[in-house]
Structures are given as C-alpha cells and as structure tokens.
Amino acid sequence: MNKQAIESAEEAQLLDAIDRWLKREVEPVVMQYDHEDKWPAKIVDQMAELGLFGATISQRYGGLGLPASTYAQIIMRISATWMAITGIVNSHLMLALAIEKFGTEAQKETWLPKLASGEVRGGLALTEPDAGTDLQGIRMTARKDGDHYVINGTKTWITNGIEGSCFALLVKTDPDADPRHKGMSLFIAPKLAGFTVGRKLEKLGYKSIDSAELVFDNYRIPADHLIGEVEGQGFYQATGGLELGRINVAARGVGIAEGALALATEYSQNRKTFGKPICEHQAIQLKLGEMATRARAARLLVMDAADAFDRGERCDMQAGMAKYFASEAALENSTESLRIHGAYGYSKEYHIERLYRDAPLTCIGEGTNEMQRIIIAKQWIKRNSIA
Numbered sequence: 001m002n003k004q005a006i007e008s009a010e011e012a013q014l015l016d017a018i019d020r021w022l023k024r025e026v027e028p029v030v031m032q033y034d035h036e037d038k039w040p041a042k043i044v045d046q047m048a049e050l051g052l053f054g055a056t057i058s059q060r061y062g063g064l065g066l067p068a069s070t071y072a073q074i075i076m077r078i079s080a081t082w083m084a085i086t087g088i089v090n091s092h093l094m095l096a097l098a099i100e101k102f103g104t105e106a107q108k109e110t111w112l113p114k115l116a117s118g119e120v121r122g123g124l125a126l127t128e129p130d131a132g133t134d135l136q137g138i139r140m141t142a143r144k145d146g147d148h149y150v151i152n153g154t155k156t157w158i159t160n161g162i163e164g165s166c167f168a169l170l171v172k173t174d175p176d177a178d179p180r181h182k183g184m185s186l187f188i189a190p191k192l193a194g195f196t197v198g199r200k201l202e203k204l205g206y207k208s209i210d211s212a213e214l215v216f217d218n219y220r221i222p223a224d225h226l227i228g229e230v231e232g233q234g235f236y237q238a239t240g241g242l243e244l245g246r247i248n249v250a251a252r253g254v255g256i257a258e259g260a261l262a263l264a265t266e267y268s269q270n271r272k273t274f275g276k277p278i279c280e281h282q283a284i285q286l287k288l289g290e291m292a293t294r295a296r297a298a299r300l301l302v303m304d305a306a307d308a309f310d311r312g313e314r315c316d317m318q319a320g321m322a323k324y325f326a327s328e329a330a331l332e333n334s335t336e337s338l339r340i341h342g343a344y345g346y347s348k349e350y351h352i353e354r355l356y357r358d359a360p361l362t363c364i365g366e367g368t369n370e371m372q373r374i375i376i377a378k379q380w381i382k383r384n385s386i387a
Helices: 003-026 030-036 041-049 068-082 084-102 105-117 234-239 242-270 282-310 316-346 351-362 369-383
Strands: 122-125 141-145 148-159 166-172 184-190 195-200 211-222
Touching (some): 003 041, 003 068, 030 068, 030 351, 068 084, 068 242, 068 282, 084 166, 084 184, 084 242, 148 166, 148 184, 166 234, 184 211, 184 234, 242 282, 282 316, 316 351
Parallel strands (some): 122 166
Antiparallel strands (some): 141 148, 166 184, 195 211
16 A cells, blocks of 8 residues: 555544544534533543644654644534634644744754643734734733843733643734834743733633633743744744634634535425425525535635645635635525524524534634735735736
C-alpha cells in the first residue's frame, strides 16, 4: 500500500471515530449543555483523548499533524451536531500555530507537547473593547523591565478565557510606532499574578463555551515568552494563522448548513399536511433544492481553500471565499430549515433552534463577511490585473 493510500485509510478511520463519538457521547447531551450554558468538561476531556487539541500540531511535538483538508472535515462533522465545541479546539490551535510557525525552538519544545496533549489549553487573545477587525487599534501595552515585560490592558470576547490556561496575547511594545503594526508584539501568556478573568459574556448562541474579558494589571511575564523573542512582529504573527482560522470557521458554516439540511430532510418526510409528506409539496422542494446546492457549494469551497493551504500556497482569497459563502450558507440554511419545521422550529425541544442561534457567529468570527468580500475583491483584481 502506497503512502497516499495509507494516509487515506488513516483519515477514514479518524473520521469514523469522530462520527461514532458524536453519535454516542455528544448527541445525547448537546441540548442539555446548550440550554444550561454549562461548560462541557466531560466532552472536552474526550476531545483531548481523541487528540483534537493536537490536530494540526506537528507529530514531532506530539500532535496528529493533520493537513487542513482533514481538519476541516472534522470540524464540519462536529459542527453539524454542535458547532460550539469546535471553538474550544480552534482557538487553542491558533495559539499552537503561532508558536510552531514563529516561535523559537525552545518555545516549541516547551509549549507544543503540552498543548498537543491538552495539558495546557488556551486560545488567541487579540480583540479589545475598541479593536476587533482593526487589530492595529489595540491599546494593551507591554513595557520592558529587566528580563521581564509588564503588561496592562483588557481583552474581550476571548474564547476559552475562563477555562483556558494560556493565551497568545497581542500587545503594543511601541505605542508610538508608525506605521502602527510595527509596534505590536505577541506573547505566550499563561495565567499568572496580574492576569484575571473579568466577566463571562452572555451570547445569543455558541452556548456552553466561555467567551470572557481578560484583565491584565501589572502582569509580569518573562521576556522569553515573547514569541520569536523579537519585538514588532506581533501583527504578522497574529494574522499569520488567519487563513487556517477562516478555513475553520468556514468548515463550521458547512457543518451547520449540512446539519440544518439533514434536520429539514428528515422532518419534511415525517411531517404530513393535506394527506402527504411536506417534502412532496413544491414549496418545500424548492427550499430543499436550494439548501442542498448551497451546502454542497460551501463544502467544495472549503476543501478548495484547505487543499491550497496544504500545498503551501497563498490562499487568503480562497479562504475568504470559503468563509464568506459557507457562513452565509449556514445562516440561510438554518433559517430555511427552521421555517420548514414551522412552529416546532421555534421550540427549544428541536435541534434546529440551536443551529439557528449558532449560525450568525460564523458571519462575524475570524473577520466579518463585509471584510471578506473586500479581501476577495482586492486579491481578485491583483491576480487579474490588466496593467
């Protein structure tokens, strides 16, 4: 058996294991966790056992070393059942990617094995109350003090903020730098004295997963926690993983779009009106036809972006296309599925209600869809210039 066949067989085994885990462990409890907005500790431990916290971390550091194409398929599968728990893994892997891609060898050896096993779990701390899409607008500062840095400021909407123990923290080491991005640095920030969690943020959907404010008050961190140990590289380090992050969010969108379609398909065959299943009514068939096409197109766009990422190509346009289209597909399919369910779709006793609440996040996370369209257009013109 050649290498490609072996990798294909291993991928099939992993995806099958994910499917069995979702059916056995996640589906029976998702509604309870979502309604109670309760941290799914048992499920998180199971995700660690499956190796998901090391999904994209290289095998040399204890991870699974999965290509983006396989990782995207895992996220699609999980999101069709419960999108929220994919956020625990994605934010964590963005931290790991920043270290593996830009860190020193000592930083990689110290942190990546712990991140891969799930011993250390964390995320990416970029957003501030007045800085989201415009990351250069952050105000958090880090001042050099001997062999340490002293950090002050607040981050918000940080996934894993409460339950996580370590974060990639974007700060300004030179607030007066011009252009602004040259004064930004990225730190590995474990929870130490001076690092406190503010309030848990209440959300429409994406329940059970902690989104929180992080407060840093004279937080002292060793200088060797500066990723790459060179100041001024933080903006590029923080955005260097956004292509994979957008592929992840796009995969979430596919999962929701496909999950909503599956729920509508089943319900429309069981629900009868005027003496026949509603799937036989033309009005419902029109919806199902659009939903199926939308979900399929979204999946193909995500796999196209993931394949380009795996080939090492620049894929910000493909990732932007996938993120934009798949997230809108999630929103549209969940809305149409809810309408097909009628009054039951509005009930918290049906799974579609959760997908309907979770879907809007995909249009916002990892860069708004308005920003995605601008990125797509700029890259399209650049690649098709007539000059």
